[in-house]
Amino acid sequence: MTERIYTAGLVVIGDEILSGRTHDKNIAQIASWLQVQGIRLSEVRVVPDVVERIVEAVNALREAYDYLFTTGGIGPTHDDITVDAVAEALGVPVIIHPEARAILERYYASIGKELTEARLRMARAPEGAELIPNRMSGAPGIKLGNIHLMAGVPHITAGMLDALTGTLEGGAPLQSETVGCWTPESEIADILRQVEQAHETCQIGSYPFFREGRVGANFVVRSTNSEDLRSCVDSLCDGLATAGFDFTPGGI
Amino acid sequence: MTERIYTAGLVVIGDEILSGRTHDKNIAQIASWLQVQGIRLSEVRVVPDVVERIVEAVNALREAYDYLFTTGGIGPTHDDITVDAVAEALGVPVIIHPEARAILERYYASIGKELTEARLRMARAPEGAELIPNRMSGAPGIKLGNIHLMAGVPHITAGMLDALTGTLEGGAPLQSETVGCWTPESEIADILRQVEQAHETCQIGSYPFFREGRVGANFVVRSTNSEDLRSCVDSLCDGLATAGFDFTPGGI
Structure with missing residues (x-):
């Protein structure tokens, strides 16, 4: 009997990786975590902060593999465009996710700050998405179908992976x-x-x-x-x- | 006047990166080196040690960008299949490169060892290729058209990059x-x-x-x-x- 092999693709979004300024740590971190879930990382693409390039990579990999992960581009600044790109890839609108908004309101209230327009960007999600909890900084990851949007900062992604542990169907671990x-x-x-x-x-x-x-x-x-x-x-x-x-x- | 932007793609070949066992260092190293040459790293794909997957990535990226680099899979063992994959992508045969053979003969003679059949694998190249010197271990990198095959071991790749410095046409450095x-x-x-x-x-x-x-x-x-x-x-x-x-x- 041949066992089903579960596969995943990863899209790393970041000019800072392609410029050599930042050494990527998420590939190894996500690869090791996937092994334990019985899922094999089968391809990684590193693409720049350009919507069309992210859309192209997301569409290629979400169809080729059982799961797709992305890292980077889900923060509050103008270069954080992953949500927009994934929504475009899926043909759905971007909404303010009510639960994400509530999480951010509580988080910023707890540290005595306001939920500004820029911070509210972190509550944006493709319509239909669920959240992946992030205990580090409030701003959640996003799950929609087989796609998982994770942070670029490795220790925040580590917390999101922890929250996902055991929730994805996998095969026998390698x-x-x-x-x-x-x-x-x-x-x-x-x-x-x-x-x-x-x-x-x-x-x-x-x-x-x-x-x-x-x-x-x-x-x-x-x-x-x-x-x-x-x-x-x-x-x-x-x-x-x-x-x-x-x-x-x-x-x- | 808009200046021409020179671009490069990188294919990282290695099950060891996709398993999380090895943390890649070549992406950052090659990205930083390219910046200095006035060339922008525009995409990276990490693929497993599978000929068809390497062929697909090599063909996609060598056509999309001015330059293509690969890392990994040019050593003497059975899992070193990069030369075969690149030859297949270009539709040319694999030959024993005479100059590479001579380099390896001298290298192994200098350390009192024989050029075995396995070591001779490191002299294999797609027909028409030139060599990229490698002062570290004798086994050279390979250059063919806009494609550059580099080692997987980062300090060997560093030596090959050093040998290539100033030889590629680039634009104004970013x-x-x-x-x-x-x-x-x-x-x-x-x-x-x-x-x-x-x-x-x-x-x-x-x-x-x-x-x-x-x-x-x-x-x-x-x-x-x-x-x-x-x-x-x-x-x-x-x-x-x-x-x-x-x-x-x-x-x-």
Whole structure:
């Protein structure tokens, strides 16, 4: 029986990533979280703060994958246009979400500030959307169909992911085990290929590194089936031992 | 006179990025390097180690932008399939590049090792390609038309970028200046919008942060014209001062 694989796409919205000014942390954060939900991140697109470019990426990825996430562009300033772009992609109007407005009113009252016109921008949502709670700053994320709009600031997105944990349907989580060697990956290439070919539900990735003046590589075996994973890792370790290579279970 | 804007796309090839195991560093590194060359990174796609997916992304981005960069998948192991995918995208065969073979022969002789079949994989290139020198490990990057295949390991890619510096035609580099405020961006939103509207060759990005228990934001003004940039930053600082906000030229 082949198990259904659930997939997700991610659109990272941000001139600051494309300029190199900000190092993205959301790709790795969302990827790791999705793994635990049994969902595989299958594609990421980073696009600039331009409505047409966001619309194009959102439409391509929401149709290609089970879930779509976006990060960035849901704050109060003029360059926050994600809500407008997603509404346009879906062909629905932008509304002031009453629940989001109430959340923002309470939040700003609690810190002794007013809900200005600019802050009220953070209550805008495509019609029909639900909210994703954000305990950090009041301004919620937005969920509409298979689309999830998250913040650009990584720790705010972390809180939104936390709120979503366990709410998305997924398959068996992809499991992985790592074996490391202080050996150039080019010496291990034949063993890797043979072991992967003999274990069809498993994939082996080879990730070389250069540390402490020496080269090495970590080999990451991945499978949704824990027995196959075990068997593949055992074969890899046997192959390395037979060929006379030292290796470190768990990786280096 | 409107200046020509040179653009680039980047395809990041790597299951390890999509699994969350590895935090990508190449997007920021290549983005920053491109800025200095007067080229704007306009889109990034992260795709898995699957030939058809790489072919699709390479074809989409090499046609949409002046330059295309890829990172990852040019090593010696079975999961290194970037050369095959790019050759397929261009409809040319894969060959053993004679110069790359000679480089690898010299490199491995210099460290007392043999050029095995697996290592020789690193001399494979789409027919017609030139090499991009790699002083770190011998294995070269590959340049063919507007496509540049770089390593996945960031410090090796850094060396390849260094070798390419000044060789690509670009426009005026995008310049930027930053102004920081220990104030929630929602309080500044109106000023930002007005200042940006008054300076049509400039863009202002607003990047909120939460540090030391306080919220603030950096406002990044970008333009290819240094006079316009100066004038826009001055207007922004005047606007902030008039409204009574403390600000930090250069950013926080």
